[in-house]
Amino acid sequence: MRFLLIFLAFCSFALGQKVSSVATLLSENAAIAPNESFTLALKLEHPEEWHSYYQNSGGVELPPTITWKLPEGATAGPIQWPTPEAKEGFSGKSFIYSGSPVFLIDITPPPSLRPGDDFTLTASATWQICKTSCINESAEFTITLPVSEKPEADPAQTEFFQTARRAIPADPAPSIQYAAKTSGKTKDAIELRFTKLDPEPTEFIPNEPYIKALSDGGEVSTSGEFTIITLLRKKIDFLDNPIPQGETVSGILFADKALAIPETTINADAQPAPNAPVAISIGKLLPILGGMFLGGLILNLMPCVFPVIGLKIMGFVQQAGENRRSIALHGLTFALGVMASFAVISGILFAVRAAALRDGGESIGWGYQLQNPWVVLVLTLLMFVLGLNMFGLFEVGTAATSVGGNLQSKSGHSGSFFSGVLATVVATPCSAPFLGAAIGAAIALPAIQFFSAFGAMALGLATPYLVLSFFPSLVEMLPRPGAWMESFKQGMSFLLFATAGYLLWVYSGLIGQEYLLSPLLGLSLIAAAAWTYGRWNLPHKSKRTRGIALAITAVFSIAGILLALPPKPNKLWQPWSEARAQELLSEGTPVYIDFTAQWCLTCQVNKKVAYTEEVLKLAKQKKIVFLKGDKTRPDPAIEAKLQELGRSAIPVNVLLRPGEEPIVTPEVLTPQILKELFNQVP
Template sequence: MIYRYITILLLVGLACAGLSRPTRAGDVVETPHTRAMLIVDHTNIAPGGSVSVGLSLELEPGWHTYWRTPGDSGLPVSLTWILPNGLTAGPLQWPPPSRIPTGGLMNFGYEGRVILPSKLYADRAVPVGQVRVKAHATWLACADVCIPEEGDFTVALAVDASAQQVSTGVDVAALAQAQARIPQSAPWPVVFFNDGSTLNLEAGPGFDSEHIASAAFSPDGDGVIVNAATQRMAISDGKLLLHIKAGPSRGTAVTGVLVVENTESGRTGYEIDSKVIAGKASGDGTMTIWIAMVFAFIGGLILNVMPCVLPVVVMKVLAVMTRHPAPWVVRRDALVYTAGIITAFTFLAMLLLVLRAGGEAVGWGFQLQNPVVVGLLANVMLVLGLSLSGVFTIGASVIGVGQELAAKSGVWGTYFTGILAVVVATPCTAPFMGVALGFALTQSPVMTIAVFEGLALGLAFPYLIIGLVPRLSHGLPRPGLWMERLKQVLAFALYGASAWLIWVLIQQVDSSSAALAFAGLLCAGFAAWSWGIAARSEVGRRAWGIVALIAIVLSLSIVGSLRPRTVNTLSSPTVGALAEPFSTGRLAELRAQGRPVFVYFTAAWCITCLVNERVALSQPEVAEALRAHHVAYLKADWTNRNPEITAALHDLGRDGVPVYVIYSDQGAPRLLPQIITPRMVIDALADL
């Protein structure tokens, strides 16, 4: 038993020897390697007021102490307060750390002198008089060895209600400078891209390569990066790119401090709190704003052949062929049509930016998660189809066919035709669009809008080029009976689009709302028929017009009453392999088991998604490949709003569907193209 007591005493003695006991010298604590003091900017504090304080540590040359996250070794500085009733203390604030190599390790901390600011706050009800505030600080002083050091401090404060505070005059300027150096939130967008081995930080725009001397990132937490690895910096298109070797941690967000050395303004730290996106940074040459705009333009061009958009575009071209307007009118209409498309895309981009800034998880096609919008579009498609079938005629105020209208009406009609083209295009995601829009929504608002304008120009391009180069229209066939037949054929494309949107709506609402949706279509059809009779009748025109207006109001009222079902029991197209419903928890569970996972993000209102499911994912050879490679199969159904799925899309750098991704235990997720074939999927699974 006596040996146990001796052992305990020896351990206690060794522990006490490891702590350098301070020697008080006034307000300064002297330890073997540090001169410490507690700075207070004022001697008095008012009830409800505050005073600034700072822990000053001045280390011997060659010695250092640690930041809030010390890196590969060490412990952060700690300050514990003993406060009288009515006073509270704020947290320590941390100036930008330095990277301090020690052997093969990398630490984050401070050399020379550092001041860690804080605040003392007085309650409004604190009694007036003298109070004594005590603080106990601990820190490590390290060189070749690390020595725990500590200090006790006592501060006398006068609590009085006088409006004017009295300065202590002791290092107050140094404390103010330290407070000014505390990192603030970054003033520009910051995104991390994880390509498996590298965590690529992309910040900006707003950086000038002539003045940025260096940059370094210090993360919160362990395992985020390989601390000792070299961080390679580059400036591209005004953006700062920092290539950092990724650590074993695979989180969806990263926090820390980015320290930038500017030859003009000096060393500045920025607090970073950013999501992590799978893939490479745009500055790596895989994506820039110009490439994104080109991709968006190509995607917009492809939208013109989508079933919903094609009839609108063809009717605009047929209008030119039928009316033979003057060349200047054709040019004007082309520019006005383009302006309508640009207006609609600009509005959509700004709406997305506002909603995302407000914390909403939204992406491309988000409006189609609302059954009211889907029902309204179904009615619009039906009415346009009836117009092409000759039930009634929509004049130039909508699609530019029929009789000539006054110049003003024609201009406004063409303008709203451009807006209509965007409205009917929203259910579609063309190839190249996903990558471009995913990139756009991680950039500054100006760049986001620029990419959307690229999409707008692509959608407007066919009619725009015919309008600006009139001789191109000379190669078009001459007007004739074939035009009427083409209109009737295109009407069936719009009927099909309307039927498909009703199918989408049925999956979003309950059975009673689905019945209402059909009633709304009936009213819309009746309104179109009544309007056609009113236009052709010499007698009773006003009465038939009133009937049409009543039917329109009824249709809109019915559509406006549609509400999504409270429980998501969406049906899904049958595919070759049975897919589990997606959730981030299930994905994490499967990955923790070491299983590869194939996730497809889809929606009932996404035409491309449905085609891919039918052409590729439903094939038996794909199902066999999934089984052969023991791949878990998850379906993320985005038909109705689902913040969890939206967040998962954002983590992949995408803002719309379809998205096909394979998760393995090796590196970053692998994204497949938006248009897939069975062979693409099978080959990707074989690479696991």
């Protein structure tokens, strides 16, 4: 009843308001054709600070409606709603249009029209505008358009209608699949489960009045290959009337752009449909095949592979008694070993992808792999260690070389086949700096195109051997192995370091930049381990020296890896603002604020040392809300707050209790300091 009185007061106040919107109905066409749709636009120009409403207003306010009077046989489509904004209303979020919103409607004239006729329609539009009060408005329109054999656009309206269409939420890409299910102990929440979204959604505006917006008590989380948006149900409206509940959900998803999510049924246990690989045209496939073939060729330039080419061809010549036909057969056998190895590798990769599609619901790919912090960390460490190896900080692989020599020394075609297998094993780990883009495209293809792409890469690796086996005299034209190979090897290490740097940047985006210091220190320890191994674990060193070197290498390596591991997900901290802190205090909630920065080493040490499970459990018991004031970049609001607290440098940690003086902690924190601090909260 209280809400009803307030609402009626607002409406009665509005009767005296001398404000109104300017409404216009515009046609995109200067002339129309029989049975061919054209578009009209209802443009509303609102008074300053007034707004109208989306199809779901979020409350009891009324959205625009249009009643049509059309010639017999003509039809009008639904209103195409532009993207609204979410505004705090009297009973939660309202979804509004300020300024001059434009609503598009498609009209289809009847096929019975004839060129030279006139097509006349009338429309009656109603809408509501609100500020602190609400006013109902309406307008009548009549439009007459000539009929011709072909529709004619009105050039004066082209830009206007293009802008209006850009304001309408886009359809989601086929890769974005989603399902809806009930959630929560009382089934009062709705869980929208999307295939992984990047960037993370910032808002979801529902079309249904019984669902609240994401910003109205909802939350976003991730689970495996899914992004989960949890929305709350809305049970009563502004007037305390019950809202009829439904079992479908649709709306507008805000991520990098606004997307129109179609209506779907809310099931008890729904999952998004898997994203099946989609075949691409020959025009798009050929560049991928070319990139994979070129990448295979480039692998032959790796220091571990290049010297083998000439020696292997001479081995063909010796085994075949310099018979050109036999030499060519050995070359083909070698290429067959390469192709067979790639078939095994790509077959394993294809099986893994099929399992991911069947069990996880989302296709895998190079880009998708880089959404997993564990995968990115392993790739970072691999590229970094391989770079240290190629730079000469340490050497490994003598045993593998011996095995390769034994295989290559086998007589006959079996030796050539195993040499092809060995060349693949040695060369493929070097693919990351050169083949990332091509592999990323190839891995998302259906079976035939998938295996064709990896077959092209295998052919690229085998081509030099095939050419030299058919034309063995070309061996004399190859550069002789020498000191230049070591320089080339060290130069190639910088490509691996660049790849490791890129992956570290990706890793920081996944774990949060505030946690990047630990992986950097971890890589430093791993580099120290590699240096120790390469410097002291040498054949001419004593057994005791080599043992100590191996122990130090193991300790540094393990410590480095542990430091680099992804941190546990942390939803403890909320962004600080003075308004947010005061809001919590007014509700009787104690607030703990950490004024910190990414460049503040003491701040980072505090985070690692002080916030133990016991401390966080105590804070939860005391219902303390943690806020973080990030001073990584200059922030006048934080500077002002620090001055108010009598501090000028960070870290500054302060406990605020309702009605009490702030308690500022020492700069260096320990678990004991925080436990004593939090125990001062009743």
